[in-house]
Amino acid sequence: MPSLGADMEAGTLVEWLKAPGDTITRGDIIAVIETQKGAIEIEVFEDGELTALLVEPGMKVPVGTPIAVINGEPEPAAEASSAAPSSTEPSVEPSPVPVSRAPSKPDVRLARTQARISPAARRIAAEQGIDLTGMTGTGPEGAVISADVPSHAPTHSRGLDLVEMRKAIAAAMARSKREIPHYYLSHTIDLTHAQIWLEQTNAERRPAERLLMGALFLKASALAVAERPGFNGFYTEDRFQPSDAVHTGVAVSIRGGGLVSPALRDANILSLTDLMAKMRDLVNRARKGQLRSSELTDATVTISSLGERGVEQLYGVIYPPQVALIGFGAVIQKPMVIEGTVLPRSTVAITLAADHRVSDGQAGARLLNDINKLLQRPETL
Amino acid sequence: MTVDEIKAAFLEALNRVAPEIDVNDLDPIEDLRDAFDLDSMDILNLTIELHDTLGADIPEADVRKLTTMASAIDYLEKLLG
Numbered sequence: 001m002p003s004l005g006a007d008m009e010a011g012t013l014v015e016w017l018k019a020p021g022d023t024i025t026r027g028d029i030i031a032v033i034e035t036q037k038g039a040i041e042i043e044v045f046e047d048g049e050l051t052a053l054l055v056e057p058g059m060k061v062p063v064g065t066p067i068a069v070i071n072g073e074p075e076p077a078a079e080a081s082s083a084a085p086s087s088t089e090p091s092v093e094p095s096p097v098p099v100s101r102a103p104s105k106p107d108v109r110l111a112r113t114q115a116r117i118s119p120a121a122r123r124i125a126a127e128q129g130i131d132l133t134g135m136t137g138t139g140p141e142g143a144v145i146s147a148d149v150p151s152h153a154p155t156h157s158r159g160l161d162l163v164e165m166r167k168a169i170a171a172a173m174a175r176s177k178r179e180i181p182h183y184y185l186s187h188t189i190d191l192t193h194a195q196i197w198l199e200q201t202n203a204e205r206r207p208a209e210r211l212l213m214g215a216l217f218l219k220a221s222a223l224a225v226a227e228r229p230g231f232n233g234f235y236t237e238d239r240f241q242p243s244d245a246v247h248t249g250v251a252v253s254i255r256g257g258g259l260v261s262p263a264l265r266d267a268n269i270l271s272l273t274d275l276m277a278k279m280r281d282l283v284n285r286a287r288k289g290q291l292r293s294s295e296l297t298d299a300t301v302t303i304s305s306l307g308e309r310g311v312e313q314l315y316g317v318i319y320p321p322q323v324a325l326i327g328f329g330a331v332i333q334k335p336m337v338i339e340g341t342v343l344p345r346s347t348v349a350i351t352l353a354a355d356h357r358v359s360d361g362q363a364g365a366r367l368l369n370d371i372n373k374l375l376q377r378p379e380t381l
Numbered sequence: 382m383t384v385d386e387i388k389a390a391f392l393e394a395l396n397r398v399a400p401e402i403d404v405n406d407l408d409p410i411e412d413l414r415d416a417f418d419l420d421s422m423d424i425l426n427l428t429i430e431l432h433d434t435l436g437a438d439i440p441e442a443d444v445r446k447l448t449t450m451a452s453a454i455d456y457l458e459k460l461l462g
Contacts, residue, residue, distance in 0.1 A: 199441060199442070202441040203440065203441050203442070205441075206432065207425065207428040207429040207431075207432045207439065208429050208432070210425060210428075210441060212421050212422065212425060213421075214421070214422070253418075253420070255399065255401060255402075255417070255418045256401065256418075280422065280425070280426070283422050284422075284426070307420045307421050308420075308421055309414055309415075309420065
């Protein structure tokens, strides 16, 4: 069971999307687990053959518990997974099913010649006496998954449990405030030029290709931290490990109260159009509770933008083990002095919450000034 | 398209953008962003939905007209009429 953040202690296996005997490739999604941040798709990080599944759907196991075996003999599973195979022989079939279930389990080899069926789908079909032979499902390569079983309500709603999410936020934020000596800086900048540029750019684009100001904030921040490593990386085991790559955590508010900050990888090198498309996908999936495991663990710095309905300034709490959070308040019309004349301008306050174990206010101030300079030239982002 | 058809399509689009909101609670003149906690990403998604389902080509400058149900339907009726 992978750890998907400092705050995660256990996860519930919802569904296997691969079966023993399947060839798997790095990046494949092999399972769905339920966490405090919704249902998360678990990716694998090696190539090989899936030899055994050690945890049954529905089981909750602690972080660190083996849940499957790739390229090897199945090992005795941790105590938590009592339904794990007791045999050490490579398993051809899915993990042994407890006696109480699936009295007439279909022959898995027969099933695979037609279409692959996930263990959860097979179990439900067996329980309900449904024949899945010949059926094509919505899983990988047409595999039948539990949601495809006719007249069956999904075993998991891929929704969000806001009470559980609050517990995750509480654990992470309490740890942050306990361990990280935060310092805060704020800088109000003129955003008029960026706003005009954005309006002109969007006027020529179809809705699906339009940009939001949030995409400009994200790109400018990513470019700035790429040049100032003291704000991009992880603080673990009493030392800071800067990251070469910039994976921005995008703070996404959940209607009804909740927050999750999935990673948008390599935000500093994506074009604004690509960045916007990825951000839209990420926000939509975060709100449905459909994120991937790497998206919960990869972020090297967090960007939080309050949007047009927000207030002027946002003082963030750093998400451990990261070392900085860059905040953007609402874009507000304010009087500014431009070449000796007071003019109405669009403004935004950029804030920085940073870890004083790693950087200090001078470096933080330079970072905010860099972001300002980048936002004054939106056409170069 | 009739006003009723436009209204139905608008509510359907809104439901796809934010499935958790109860469209029966909708006050026609209340700002959707206030009532349902919609942000700029939601409004963009709504614009995309209306473009895809109604063929409504809503210029960026007119997006603010979508922020209440009454103004949105009024706007879409003129646009599509």
